[in-house]
Amino acid sequence: MPLPEKSLIAEIRKMAESAGKRAGRSLPRGVAGEGARATQVITGIGDDCAVLRPGLGSDLLVTTDFSLEAVHFRREWHPAESVGHRCLARGLSDIAAMGGEPVAAFLSLALPRDLEQAWVREFMRGLLRLAKKYGVVLAGGDTAESPGGILADIVVIGSVPKGKAVMRSGVRAGDRIYVTGELGGSAAAIAQMRAGRDGNSRNYPRHFCPEPRVGVGRVLREKGWAMAMIDLSDGLSTDLAHICEESGVGAEIELERIPRARVGKPARKVDLGLALHGGEDYELLFTAPAGRRVPLRIGGVAVTCIGRMVRGSARVMARDAEGRRSEVKAQGWEHFGR
Amino acid sequence: MPLPEKSLIAEIRKMAESAGKRAGRSLPRGVAGEGARATQVITGIGDDCAVLRPGLGSDLLVTTDFSLEAVHFRREWHPAESVGHRCLARGLSDIAAMGGEPVAAFLSLALPRDLEQAWVREFMRGLLRLAKKYGVVLAGGDTAESPGGILADIVVIGSVPKGKAVMRSGVRAGDRIYVTGELGGSAAAIAQMRAGRDGNSRNYPRHFCPEPRVGVGRVLREKGWAMAMIDLSDGLSTDLAHICEESGVGAEIELERIPRARVGKPARKVDLGLALHGGEDYELLFTAPAGRRVPLRIGGVAVTCIGRMVRGSARVMARDAEGRRSEVKAQGWEHFGR
Numbered sequence: 001m002p003l004p005e006k007s008l009i010a011e012i013r014k015m016a017e018s019a020g021k022r023a024g025r026s027l028p029r030g031v032a033g034e035g036a037r038a039t040q041v042i043t044g045i046g047d048d049c050a051v052l053r054p055g056l057g058s059d060l061l062v063t064t065d066f067s068l069e070a071v072h073f074r075r076e077w078h079p080a081e082s083v084g085h086r087c088l089a090r091g092l093s094d095i096a097a098m099g100g101e102p103v104a105a106f107l108s109l110a111l112p113r114d115l116e117q118a119w120v121r122e123f124m125r126g127l128l129r130l131a132k133k134y135g136v137v138l139a140g141g142d143t144a145e146s147p148g149g150i151l152a153d154i155v156v157i158g159s160v161p162k163g164k165a166v167m168r169s170g171v172r173a174g175d176r177i178y179v180t181g182e183l184g185g186s187a188a189a190i191a192q193m194r195a196g197r198d199g200n201s202r203n204y205p206r207h208f209c210p211e212p213r214v215g216v217g218r219v220l221r222e223k224g225w226a227m228a229m230i231d232l233s234d235g236l237s238t239d240l241a242h243i244c245e246e247s248g249v250g251a252e253i254e255l256e257r258i259p260r261a262r263v264g265k266p267a268r269k270v271d272l273g274l275a276l277h278g279g280e281d282y283e284l285l286f287t288a289p290a291g292r293r294v295p296l297r298i299g300g301v302a303v304t305c306i307g308r309m310v311r312g313s314a315r316v317m318a319r320d321a322e323g324r325r326s327e328v329k330a331q332g333w334e335h336f337g338r
Numbered sequence: 339m340p341l342p343e344k345s346l347i348a349e350i351r352k353m354a355e356s357a358g359k360r361a362g363r364s365l366p367r368g369v370a371g372e373g374a375r376a377t378q379v380i381t382g383i384g385d386d387c388a389v390l391r392p393g394l395g396s397d398l399l400v401t402t403d404f405s406l407e408a409v410h411f412r413r414e415w416h417p418a419e420s421v422g423h424r425c426l427a428r429g430l431s432d433i434a435a436m437g438g439e440p441v442a443a444f445l446s447l448a449l450p451r452d453l454e455q456a457w458v459r460e461f462m463r464g465l466l467r468l469a470k471k472y473g474v475v476l477a478g479g480d481t482a483e484s485p486g487g488i489l490a491d492i493v494v495i496g497s498v499p500k501g502k503a504v505m506r507s508g509v510r511a512g513d514r515i516y517v518t519g520e521l522g523g524s525a526a527a528i529a530q531m532r533a534g535r536d537g538n539s540r541n542y543p544r545h546f547c548p549e550p551r552v553g554v555g556r557v558l559r560e561k562g563w564a565m566a567m568i569d570l571s572d573g574l575s576t577d578l579a580h581i582c583e584e585s586g587v588g589a590e591i592e593l594e595r596i597p598r599a600r601v602g603k604p605a606r607k608v609d610l611g612l613a614l615h616g617g618e619d620y621e622l623l624f625t626a627p628a629g630r631r632v633p634l635r636i637g638g639v640a641v642t643c644i645g646r647m648v649r650g651s652a653r654v655m656a657r658d659a660e661g662r663r664s665e666v667k668a669q670g671w672e673h674f675g676r
Contacts (some may be wrong), residue, residue, distance in 0.1 A: 012451055048435040048569055049399035051503050054392035064444045068483040097386040106402045108491045147408040148486040153446045155402055155493050160413035165389050
């Protein structure tokens with residue numbers, strides 16, 4: 001059984017404050033952001049609301065993401081620490097996709113009555129380790145008894161200079177399409193585990209411990225390289241379709257150019273289908289005008305041009321090695337899909 | 339079955355934008371807050387994050403609250419519209435308890451596969467009607483398939499002049515303790531329904547459609563009347579104990595003075611136990627120095643002095659009509675209580 005609510009909150013608060021301190025950041029006066037414009041957490045866990053003081057000239061970014069047992073993770077597949085890490089990574093990745101700096105996180109956590117407190121501790125450890133790495137303060141949330149399964153909802157608040165957030169829209173025909181890192185690595189782990197094989201977490205780091213591309217996103221925004229940006233959470237085919245819909249512009253990608261993840265031991269490249277449709281890679285997809293010189297690596301992360309935006313209907317087309325064109329149907333994750 | 343995710347989000351987005359417009363507020367440039375210092379929602383539903391532009395000289399308030407089926411509501415007891423209303427009211431009440439102005443809400447909503455879309459529509463209607471009333475923009479969230487039961491998590495972001503948020507701490511011995519409205523009305527409805535009787539929603543408005551005390555909270559902050567404040571969500575005995583713990587000061591309440599709700603038809607006053615321990619009234623509890631003249635009504639809502647803060651250990655004591663003193667044990671709602 002988890003601790004009674006009051007003790008549970010007290011323990012989480014203690015862990016959060018200790019993680020904040022180890023990050024060289026004192027609560028309740030933790031500071032995050034960019035130099036003099038830093039956005040501060042004035043009051044964290046323990047009152048009706050958290051109080052944040054926005055940095056001068058900053059816009060605030062807000063994102064929320066569920067992590068539900070049997071939907072987003074399975075206890076028999078995912079170690080508790082990985083579930084905590086992935087829970088926060090989902091939110092950080094959304095902040096990265098706007099070119100922002102994460103500041104504070106809020107965790108709503110509902111636990112079934114028969115869950116051991118050890119699971120909760122490992123979950124929090126994974127979440128807070130990632131929070132510390134990115135200077136994020138866990139500043140509040142909610143706890144409840146769950147009617148079934150572990151239910152988490154993470155809110156991440158970020159900061160970006162006023163008017164500088166990189167949106168999904170703003171794309172023009174002719175712009176080049178880029179992705180960071182490699183794709184399909186997360187879906188490959190799921191495929192392994194679905195087939196009853198061991199998805200050893202060391203062989204599939206992109207699935208169990210995805211690193212949100214916060215630094216890359218910030219550089220892309222600062223340098224003005226990204227015109228439009230989205231994080232690849234649902235899968236390339238689905239997320240690129242979002243960009244097309246928001247902008248009313250089509251996309252044409254070259255299948256040969258899609259950077260396919262190397263997974264397993266010995267390492268092998270994932271199938272094209274996984275790279276094209278597999279979700280939860282938490283890489284960034286962005287567009288830049290054709291003439292702009294975008295580097296091949298940013299902060300150690302590969303950046304690959306995979307195609308371009310084209311005039312015409314807002315759909316995604318693919319070209320194979322022989323130059324044959326075909327439409328790519330969004331096949332990434334959708335809830336309540338029929 | 340609910341709509342497929344993409345259509346579901348599209349419908350919620352349309353409803354939210356329409357509610358925003360009817361509130362005399364255009365999206366994506368909705369404005370909320372106080373005059374020139376207004377905090378704006380720059381981008382709402384549809385991108386990786388929402389973008390908020392904080393008003394000059396504003397602090398931001400953030401609160402999150404679960405509404406889980408079988409924990410916070412029951413489909414057989416609560417009409418969908420009431421569930422939506424209560425979901426948002428929980429968050430608005432937290433903003434009220436800081437003396438803040440609500441600006442934007444974010445809804446994470448997980449739905450079981452066999453739920454009719456009509457339920458979702460009614461739920462959204464209840465939520466958005468309340469949002470419109472308080473000028474709150476539904477600016478984002480998440481959707482997912484639920485592994486069991488309807489799961490909602492609401493985030494409300496509010497605005498308060500810099501450094502002016504009213505906290506739970508800051509109480510001194512001698513301060514008077516006040517509550518708004520009447521207590522126990524919500525718990526009385528639960529008691530009715532538990533006993534298998536009809537908790538007709540018209541006879542129990544405080545349970546089915548609680549009005550968050552946003553206006554009262556703002557006046558209390560503006561006038562400097564409230565030194566410390568909390569909303570009564572867990573029950574008077576539990577929430578007052580929170581104030582004592584955060585301040586390290588004791589409380590002494592006079593049982594005769596507690597304003598007991600009148601419920602049912604014909605109307606009768608609820609038992610003292612419900613007023614003392616019953617949760618979910620979403621009234622405000624605040625403290626003010628002894629000499630301060632606090633009005634008996636604020637914006638049409640009764641304000642009642644029920645006792646005072648006292649030196650000594652941080653516990654809650656009660657005095658009955660005969661002057662006998664006894665300790666009040668927190669008996670409000672706690673998850674995972676043993």
